[in-house]
Amino acid sequence: xxxxxxxxxxxxxxxxxxxxxxxxxxxxxxxxxxxxxxxxxxxxxxxxxxxxxxxxxxxxxxxxxxxxxxxxxxxxxxxxxxxxxxxxxxxxxxxxxxxxxxxxxxxxxxxxxxxxxxxxxxxxxxxxxxxxxxxxxxxxxxxxxxxxxxxxxxxxxxxxxxxxxxxxxxxxxxxxxxxxxxxxxxxxxxxxxxxxxxxxxxxxxxxxxxxxxxxxxxxxxxxxxxxxxxxxxxxxxxxxxxxxxxxxxxxxxxxxxxxxxxxxxxxxxxxxxxxxxxxxxxxxxxxxxxxxxxxxxxxxxxxxxxxxxxxxxxxxxxxxxxxxxxxxxxxxxxxxxxxxxxxxxxxxxxxxxxxxxxxxxxxx
Amino acid sequence: xxxxxxxxxxxxxxxxxxxxxxxxxxxxxxxxxxxxxxxxxxxxxxxxxxxxxxxxxxxxxxxxxxxxxxxxxxxxxxxxxxxxxxxxxxxxxxxxxxxxxxxxxxxxxxxxxxxxxxxxxxxxxxxxxxxxxxxxxxxxxxxxxxxxxxxxxxxxxxxxxxxxxxxxxxxxxxxxxxxxxxxxxxxxxxxxxxxxxxxxxxxxxxxxxxxxxxxxxxxxxxxxxxxxxxxxxxxxxxxxxxxxxxxxxxxxxxxxxxxxxxxxxxxxxxxxxxxxxxxxxxxxxxxxxxxxxxxxxxxxxxxxxxxxxxxxxxxxxxxxxxxxxxxxxxxxxxxxxxxxxxxxxxxxxxxxxxxxxxxxxxxxx
Numbered sequence: 001x002x003x004x005x006x007x008x009x010x011x012x013x014x015x016x017x018x019x020x021x022x023x024x025x026x027x028x029x030x031x032x033x034x035x036x037x038x039x040x041x042x043x044x045x046x047x048x049x050x051x052x053x054x055x056x057x058x059x060x061x062x063x064x065x066x067x068x069x070x071x072x073x074x075x076x077x078x079x080x081x082x083x084x085x086x087x088x089x090x091x092x093x094x095x096x097x098x099x100x101x102x103x104x105x106x107x108x109x110x111x112x113x114x115x116x117x118x119x120x121x122x123x124x125x126x127x128x129x130x131x132x133x134x135x136x137x138x139x140x141x142x143x144x145x146x147x148x149x150x151x152x153x154x155x156x157x158x159x160x161x162x163x164x165x166x167x168x169x170x171x172x173x174x175x176x177x178x179x180x181x182x183x184x185x186x187x188x189x190x191x192x193x194x195x196x197x198x199x200x201x202x203x204x205x206x207x208x209x210x211x212x213x214x215x216x217x218x219x220x221x222x223x224x225x226x227x228x229x230x231x232x233x234x235x236x237x238x239x240x241x242x243x244x245x246x247x248x249x250x251x252x253x254x255x256x257x258x259x260x261x262x263x264x265x266x267x268x269x270x271x272x273x274x275x276x277x278x279x280x281x282x283x284x285x286x287x288x289x290x291x292x293x294x295x296x297x298x299x300x301x302x303x304x305x306x307x308x309x310x311x312x313x314x315x316x317x318x319x320x321x322x323x324x325x326x327x328x329x330x331x332x333x334x335x336x337x338x339x340x341x342x343x344x345x346x347x348x349x350x351x352x353x354x355x356x357x358x359x360x361x362x363x364x
Numbered sequence: 365x366x367x368x369x370x371x372x373x374x375x376x377x378x379x380x381x382x383x384x385x386x387x388x389x390x391x392x393x394x395x396x397x398x399x400x401x402x403x404x405x406x407x408x409x410x411x412x413x414x415x416x417x418x419x420x421x422x423x424x425x426x427x428x429x430x431x432x433x434x435x436x437x438x439x440x441x442x443x444x445x446x447x448x449x450x451x452x453x454x455x456x457x458x459x460x461x462x463x464x465x466x467x468x469x470x471x472x473x474x475x476x477x478x479x480x481x482x483x484x485x486x487x488x489x490x491x492x493x494x495x496x497x498x499x500x501x502x503x504x505x506x507x508x509x510x511x512x513x514x515x516x517x518x519x520x521x522x523x524x525x526x527x528x529x530x531x532x533x534x535x536x537x538x539x540x541x542x543x544x545x546x547x548x549x550x551x552x553x554x555x556x557x558x559x560x561x562x563x564x565x566x567x568x569x570x571x572x573x574x575x576x577x578x579x580x581x582x583x584x585x586x587x588x589x590x591x592x593x594x595x596x597x598x599x600x601x602x603x604x605x606x607x608x609x610x611x612x613x614x615x616x617x618x619x620x621x622x623x624x625x626x627x628x629x630x631x632x633x634x635x636x637x638x639x640x641x642x643x644x645x646x647x648x649x650x651x652x653x654x655x656x657x658x659x660x661x662x663x664x665x666x667x668x669x670x671x672x673x674x675x676x677x678x679x680x681x682x683x684x685x686x687x688x689x690x691x692x693x694x695x696x697x698x699x700x701x702x703x704x705x706x707x708x709x710x711x712x713x714x715x716x717x718x719x720x721x722x723x724x725x726x727x728x729x
Contacts, residue, residue, distance in 0.1 A: 027666050027706075028401045035397065264725075268704045269659035270666065299629030299660045306396050335625075342628045344394030 018221030022278050027270065034277035034308030037284050042310045047340045048288070048350040048358050051333050052101035052132070053094040053317040057082050057120060061107025063137065065182035067171070067213050069249035069324035071107050081109070084123055091127045094317065098333070100351045103314065104133035105168060105321075113145035114153055118160045125161030130352055133157075135168035136194035140186045150197045158201060164353040165198045167206035167241065173226045174219040181213050181252060192230050199236025204353050207237045207286070211275055212245040212267015214258055220266065220275060224282040231285045238354045239311055240283050242275050243292035244268075248326025269300050273307045280308025287354070293336075294322050297329045302339050312336050312347075337361050369398050376402045376641060379409075387591045387642045391634055396667075403637035403668025410647055411670040413724060415707040416716065417698045418674035420469040421462035424681060425450045425488075429475030431507075433552035435541070435583055437619035437685035439475050449477065455488055458678070459496050467675070468713045470496075472503035473538055476511045482523075485512070486530045493531035500533040500714040506564035506575075507539035510556045520564060524571045534714055535568050537576030537611055543596055544589035551583055551622065558593075562600050569606025574715065576650075577607050581635050582615035582627035590635075594642050601645045608716065609648035609671055610639050614655045618686025626686075632656045633667045640668030648716070654679050657689050658701065665705045671712075672698065 021030065058081040061071035072079040082090075091102060102124055109116070117134065124131045134142075134157065143153045171178060173188035186194075198205055207227045211220055231237045244267045247253035266275050272292075280289045290311040293301035301312065315333050322328070331339075333349075340347040350358040365373070368389040375382060382390075390399055426449040429439035440447040450458075459470055470492065485504075492501055504512075504527065512523045542548055543558025556564075568575050577597050581590060601607050612635040614627040627635075632651075640649045650671035653661035661672055675698070679691045693701075695711070702709040703725040711719040 028397050028404070031397050263700055263704070268701065269662045270705045273663065297657060297659060299632065299657060300663065302629040303396070303633065303660075303663060338625065339628055343630050 014225060015218055015221045018224065018278065018282060019217045021281070022217050022221065022266070022274055027274065030274055030277040030281070031307045034280035035306060037280050038289070038308050038310050041284070041287065045345050046348045046355075046358065046360070047305060047310055047312055047343075047345040048348050048355050049312040049333075049336050049340070050101060050314045050350050050352070051097070051099045052103055052130075052314045053090060053099050054103045054105075054314070054319055055082070055087065055090055056320045057087070057104060057106035058109050059107050059320070060109045062110045063108050063182065063184050065171075065185060066251040066255070067181045067210070067245055067247075068321070069326075070321040074110060087120075087123055088127075091124060091129060095127060095129060097317065099129070099315070099317065101130040101132055101163075101314075103166060103316075104131060105135055105166060106138065108137060108141040112142070114142045114148060114156055115146070117142045117153075118156055121157055121160035121162050130163045131161060132164045132166055132353060133162055135166050136191045137169035137186050139165070139194045139198075140190055150194055151201070154194075154198050154201050154203065158203060162203065165195070165203055165205035167195075167208040167237070167239075170208045170223070171210045172213075172215045172219050173209075173223040174215065177213070177215045177219050188226065192226065195230060195236065196234055199234035204236050204238050206239045206241055206290070206353065209240070209242045209275075209279070210245050211242060212262065212265055212271070213252060214261040215265070217266070221278075221282070224279060228283050228285060231283070235285075237286050239288035239290050240279055240286045241290040241292060241313070242272075242279050244272055244295045246295055246322050246325035246327040250325055269296065272296055272300065273304065276304050276309060277307040293329055293331055294319055295327060295329075298331055298335060298339055302343050305340070305343050305345060312340055365398050366393060366395060369393060369395060372641075373398070373402055376406055381644055382642050384591050384595060387594065387638055388587055390638045390641060391587045391590065394630070396630060396633060399634065399637045399641075400667040403640040404666055406640050406644070407649070407668045407670055413706070413708045414670060414710045414721075415665055415702045415705070416648065416671040416710050416712040417695075417702070418469055418712055418714065419465065419467045419695060419719075420471050420674040421458060421465070421467050421677045422471045422679050423450075423455055423458050425455055425472065425474040426477045426480065427475050427680065428477050430478050431476055431552065431554040433541075433555060434621040435551050435580065435615055436681075437616070438681040442478065449480070452484075452488060452491060456491060456495065459492055459499060462499060462677070463496055465675070465677070467499065468719060469500045469502055469674070471536060472501065473505055473508070473536055473681075476508065482512050482516045482518075482526075486526060489527065489530035489532055501531055502534045502536055502714055503532055505536060505539035506561045506568070507556055509535070509564050509568070510560060520567045521571065524568055524573070528571055528573060532573065534573055534608075535565075535575035537578040537607070537609075540578045540593070540597075541580040542585045542589050543593045544585070547585045547589050558596070562596060565606070566600060566604060569604035574606055574608050576609045576611060577646075578611045578613050579635075579639075580613045580615055582631060583622050583624055591642070594639065598643055598645060601643070605645070607646055609650045610643050610646045611650040611652055612636055612639055613652065616655070616682055616685035616687055620685055627656075629660050629663075632660055633664060636664050636669050637667040653693065654682050654687055654689050654691070658693065662701050662705050665702065665707050672702065674698070
């Protein structure tokens, strides 16, 4: 594990080191190294989670990524845009269920610009609830549609009440991979530019990585190092969330080249633990690493707590994107708490993006 | 590492047998990486990087059962609208499908039917042998064997001899649940005792048939009762050597009378790893992917497991209790899953003869 206790420099030798760890390090060595980083950052053994609701305001999207089973064209029979009433009802439900936050994401609607986005933010913020919304591709889309700068869009959204930004749309931060799976989506530098600007304006965000599609191990490591470098610059990332591509109903799953790449890749349970651990090892400057029970299920997510993770994510309440690809795990707050406790950790509810204000969950 | 674990690790490295206290300490720890690594070491010593699977087909001829085990969502009363009993033709049709799918084994277990005569089972075995001589028939838990004795008045040895003569190849390991009488009375009061289960298996092994062993965990049992269970299996195995593999079975609560959640990933991995470490005279520890899910089953290959069961095709018992995995995995899926874990896939037959071995993939894990 030499070389991973000290800062990692973003050069090719480091990518090679990371790839060697990812591919060759014995699983338990990776786990222990990641666990050591987790213990150093979270010596109290607390595992946080949040009770919130995932809301997808529309599935109409002009991006058409081949890995996505959720998007629809505007004229598709099952295309939708949530009405104000539907949105409101979901938020009222969320608050009644003890939810403290809405995670709001949607497709890149061809007719939408900053006006619609701001209206949406205001509609959510009429309720006493936090809003975690609009991943970088959406922010970029609003800017493009309304001919504004990224800085102006973020300022408008923030002014309307946006509290923080989700780290979606990162996929793999490598333009060769992006060209193959999401050619119409913003490149990795634009993704980073949105995050840099959001952090500059005081909005914090998470960062994600979707792996297990067609990327190489080199691309996974490059992604981690790019997040690390950006974090060194801004300090605005609160958590890193690696998750596994779910192939059901996607165009990509029908591409024969995908089959080969996927068999050799890390989009499986053992691969997930390896990537999770490597994320923790390579990102000591990001406070939390989150498990993805949404794609891996409660059992594997629980084991992830021994491979560097210290956050169990959110209750979601509804999930549409991964479910479109045929994966639909569910976890209630009680299940998250029991699962964390069973693993010997202390569950704590975090009322926001960071652990600030977290409260240990009372004994069941 | 906790000092208990360090001491246990020394024993494992030296190949010494673990005590009951050791097994309890292993169940109680949350240092899953330490336990996993020990179990991986013990497994590697016996099986190297090989992971076995079988192309098989499960057949559950009837769900009508005179017992009412509280953990079971499969059994039905005779007059229940969901009750079924397959005809011999229906069983043979499944065997035909199994042969077409290149299966080497039929796995047949069912309820204790109040009216089906022993002859039905003997005829089934003879017909299968006649029409499908290449299929190994692994059938009847110790509970069914005991029941055949009850309905015929034949001795245990005589029942087994007749079944063997009709074509029975080996026995699965079901019906063991938890041997400890107090727990057993609580979850399956009508079922044969743990002593009787072990007695049947001893007779089966004495007749030259191999079998598996199981343990149902994650319900109302205590960790002490699990260790007792494993200890009694280890003791019988010392005497007969007739067990091929041990399979911990995760309790599934849906539609049962036991109010409990599903087992956790940690509980599943510990059940498998502790079995590998404590049952030092069992060569194979099997993770049944239907029970723990394919993802956790893959991870378990690093926690002492060397067998991932098989293609299965049709599974009714665990699915009645809310299993979320599918009922079938293709050979290609099993091979990919094993190779992605950095292991060597080996298709086996029932008696662990190698049918085909695949090369390991480049990446190790």
